[in-house]
């Protein structure tokens with residue numbers, strides 16, 4: 094394992110998160126810590142980072158891997174600044190989610206999981222995002238984009254390129 098050095102800010106943040114739980118229950122902070130570590134590492138987790146988290150929490154690395162690979166919000170390789178996550182579960186699937194995703198991949202010139210050469214976009218299929226009544230839909234950052242059409246996707250990509258798309262909710 095290569096030596097992983099977390100920033101002081103992150104180390105302090107992790108200490109605070111762990112302190113919210115009773116002695117011996119530090120693992121409860123795992124999901125939030127994974128988010129914080131991912132955010133500070135260009136939006137993806139490496140094995141070394143996950144091992145470091147296991148060390149900090151005094152748990153086995155497999156306990157970190159299990160969680161980090163279960164949830165689609167954790168990335169394990171570099172992703173684009175704008176990660177377009179298409180739901181492709183039942184309701185979205187019946188309303189042409191696959192077509193929307195394929196259209197987007199073709200438009201951007203990438204396959205699922207790849208990053209555009211300019212580092213701006215990635216496309217990924219995910220499981221139900223709980224907005225079934227608004228199918229087909231995608232998630233971009235903290236926001237949902239619903240009732241997708243090719244025209245809406247064109248506009249969204251154009252807005253991303255123009256730097257007009259917020260990724261983080263201020264609420």
Ligand code: FES
Nearest residue numbers: 180185222224225
């Ligand atoms: S099936 Fe797509 S949000 Fe639920």
